[in-house]
Amino acid sequence: MIIGDEPYAPYQRPPLPKEFMLGQKDDRDILIRPEATYDKHGIELRLNQQVVAINPIENTLALDNGEKLDYDKLALCAGARARKINLPGGELAGVCYLRSLDDVKNIKNYLGVNGAVTPGCRAVIIGGGYIGLETAAALTKLGVNVTVLEMQDRVLARVTASEVSEFFQRVHTEEGVSIRTNIAVSHIEGEHLLTVCNDNGEHFDANLVIIGVGVIPNVELAEAAGLAVENGITVDEFDCTSNENIVAAGDCTNHPTSLLANSLLGGRLRLESVPNAVEQAKTAAASICSQSLPYASYPWFWSDQYDLKLQIAGLNQGFDQVLIRGDNKHGWSFVAWYLKEGKLLAADCVNRPKEFLVAKQLLSREITVDPAKLVDESIDPKIFLQ
């Protein structure tokens, strides 16, 4: 049985700010599987129902409709929710977040009627992370006038090197997005037409404001049930929680990592990524079935913006050197290799699928490549694996 508090069968979130926003995919297209598949395989879907408490002593769940359910094994796959900002005007109509299908439907309502964008529509996006930039790309394609406000001095400041941030700022600017950095929003005001203000008296008018300032793991149920929680539900390499009958997987968990190269990680990680959720789910399912499949995969991520395919292998935390293969200043295709003491930690690959797959293997097989070769475009990256 799967219990979810949304009215939809499990769906893919990555297309939400992209193909779904653009109208290229609809509700059905983004379902992970059609509802009929669950029926066919005897999986009961309980949608629109929320678990309000776990009783780990009786092995029961309490639902918001008053029902009580027994379990032998429980998997907490509660994900994460959008971080809300606590600003005056943050609750005004037209101030939106982007995490769920309903969030994007809500955004679309403010863009225009029946999927058509109202001419002259303006959107202000608060937060220049991946969600903010992917949304900016899609809205620009739809003809919306987009401004991105970032608090730091560059976009993607938390996740990439400045070379990569500069690249994305250039591309978005070329595509017509106004990117403003070092902007700390102080409040939002207005009706119908909203105005986003900062402390310096600047203001940005918008028909809608989209806030993308990160997520918070959904750990409250686990915490209330007395499970160990620290920046996510604490799990071991088998995705088992501190309770023998409860496993957990995905964005809501904090798991051990064998990525010794990233010594800053302290041996534990909480990842916000689909591939991680998929891998953890396999491990958790094995544990439920009393099999042992330790989690040992390398993190990777992707982001599509305009005709850019960014694929990221590894985690760059702790890097002391960035090497660029290709031209990040003019073209739309390059790799940023992140190294620490000469050892590869991660690679941001923009329109470089080959280097991405090579980087994944270099990382998992712990192969060291001469830095001069990493940036030498005359060498086929396949050679690095030999």
Place this chain on the structure above:
Amino acid sequence: MPIIHYIEADVAVGSTVMQGAVDNMIDGILAECGGSCSCATCHCYVDEAWFDKVGEAGGTEKTMLEMAMEQQPTSRLSCQIEVTEDLDGLVVRLPASQY
């Protein structure tokens, strides 16, 4: 005793070979990226008799396949094969490494 897999699945026109596999809970096609040609976990071998109808990989997919494990001449990423009426009866196989 040898294990023989007989698998047939109905897939809607306009869907992809990958989505058809996921919808039918077929093992061996993970499709981590949900069909955005980003991960190469839906690699398949198109049966030679069908390869002309399915066609060759292009662009990003071709580059991804070059680096995929156990690439063969009829390799494709199944998320990039759109299902059409012409593909009624299509046969694809999966690389052993995906099990």
